[in-house]
Amino acid sequence: MKNDILKVRNIGISAHIDSGKTTLTERILYYTKRIHTIHDVKGKDGVGATMDSMELEKERGITITSAATFCEWQNHEINIIDTPGHVDFTIEVERSLRVLDSAVLVLCSVGGVQSQSITVDQQMKRYKVPCIAFVNKCDRSGANPFRVIRQLKEKLGHNAVTMQIPIGLEADFEGVADIVAMKAVYFDGEKGDDIRVEDIPESILPEALEKREELIDAASMFSDELMEAALEDSVTEEMLMSAIRKGTLTRALTPVFIGSAYKNKGVQPLLDGITNLMPCPSEVENRALDLDNNESELILSSEPKKPTVALAFKLEDGQYGQLTYIRVYQGNLAKGDTVINVRTGKKVKIGRLVRMHANQMEDIGKIPSGYIGALFGVDCASGDTFVAPGIRLTMTSMYVPEPVISLAIVPKDNKAEISMSRALNRFCKEDPTFKVFVSGETGDTIISGMGELHLEV
Structure with a gap:
């Protein structure tokens, strides 16, 4: 590399x-x-x-x-x-x-x-x-x-x-x-x-x-x-x-x-x-919001020596657990580093880092700023920011459009209900435009998203 x-x-x-x-x-x-x-x-x-x-x-x-x-x-x-x-x-x-x-x-x-x-x-x-x-x-x-x-x-x-x-x-x-x-x-x-x-x-x-x-x-x-x-x-x-x-x-x-x-x-x-x-x-000017300072905007620099700031922009379920696509904006992210998930405040230790090629991957030792890679086994939601301990910056929260279509879904039996709720839970985490709620009037589970094709998927 x-x-x-x-x-x-x-x-x-x-x-x-x-x-x-x-x-x-x-x-x-x-x-x-x-x-x-x-x-x-x-x-x-x-x-x-x-x-x-x-x-x-x-x-x-x-x-x-x-x-x-x-x-x-x-x-x-x-x-x-x-x-x-x-x-x-x-x-x-x-x-x-x-x-x-x-x-x-x-x-x-x-x-x-x-x-x-x-x-x-x-x-x-x-x-x-x-x-x-x-x-x-x-x-x-x-x-x-x-x-x-x-x-x-x-x-x-x-x-x-x-x-x-x-x-x-x-x-x-x-x-x-x-x-x-x-x-x-x-x-x-x-x-x-x-x-x-x-x-x-x-x-x-x-x-x-x-x-x-x-x-x-x-x-x-x-x-x-x-x-x-x-x-x-x-x-x-x-x-x-x-x-x-x-x-x-x-x-x-x-x-x-x-x-x-x-x-x-x-x-x-x-x-x-x-x-x-x-x-x-x-x-390219990338801005972050400083949470210690009333969400004031900061411009990030791509200096490798600065404290790390990275954004998880996509989640996927791979064969080895959750795969998190990540873009590093400042500093670098190396194997064995400890970073903090700003949204939850939890510490995360970086295990395996890979670089993706459609659906194959190669292992790498670190992701320098400006690069895109993926992490394994890190529990997070898409849009989370990871930073080096000691700073609290978040990459701007993304603009999420309102859902435009809703459907009621009914599981076949009790067993299907368990796996359905598990699947819906995962969809919600991966995709902020996908919403699930239980209707107070009919007791049905309602899902809403950005269009028929979206819900069908």
Whole structure:
């Protein structure tokens, strides 16, 4: 584990239903050499995508829990939090956004900006998450990435800038033209492994130059150096990228990449975009509330020598007991440390630390600040903060939406009642939007949650 915080990216891939998010994640894992073959989401090969590790998800072809997984690209470590895209699971999305430093917004080049994209986008605004967009499925008929970019501006109010233009569209989609470097990029080989860089074809050169002008105009707002260079016509790639990065980090620009994950095109440039444009943990301001000081806000620093502050953002029942996903914001968390759970005031000794890859794990000795890992056998609820003894800080409590749908449930017999209450208890602990109560009028057990799909799960 290389500990260079500047080379760490914590990203979420958040998207509209079926815009191809899980397929994109799968390709990212493949190109970063984390998995060696590619499986499709609704597994025709009987395997299913690597991120959807729950059986239920394989059967339905949707993503439910945000599995945190880790990969490396160009010496950068990328932690991907796979967030659910259906409205019913908004608490999961909220929770993963607290933990991310940045996000990739995946949009379908045919469907464009849909209702859920708007919900997710409001959540990103609330947590000030910088993002880049990826317009996927450019190989489908009716694909029109420029319409999607226009919708990003009009419907979501993003200052969206085109980083690439497509070379051919729909069935003729061949590759992308990178308008920062002014090169055409093609993805050869059965799985798009061999990247071939050539000059931009004559037919789209005028369009590429025009889009490049627009990009420089938008980016020069963030760099005087670039503005001067633009007037003298001496813009370099580095200058342009650093200006775009400045704009992206303050959420004032949203760079847009295009491709087709299913056809293995455009994924590697997106990875370059993530490493070049997205913030590292020390560039993001994380605030905590100081309980000794009337909940006043404190800014955490990612110094490893400071006292530890970490947030448990997700619980799962693994085969070895409760698995707690955790993000360290300050200091580091090592095996054998004693930390305090701020909510309960109890001391917790850290036993086994692991780093997750969808559903396999590797053991590690410590989690430094800015990193994401998981703990075993620690009793806590999601949203709990762990701190070093001697300080009382809590990461801001998360905003929990009111449940929108309720159902009455009745167990078959006495034995079923015991196991039902056990299961419901676990759901309540894992998911704050899930509520259970006994109706005073009918004596039925009532459960309420964020939608039919949510309750069915």
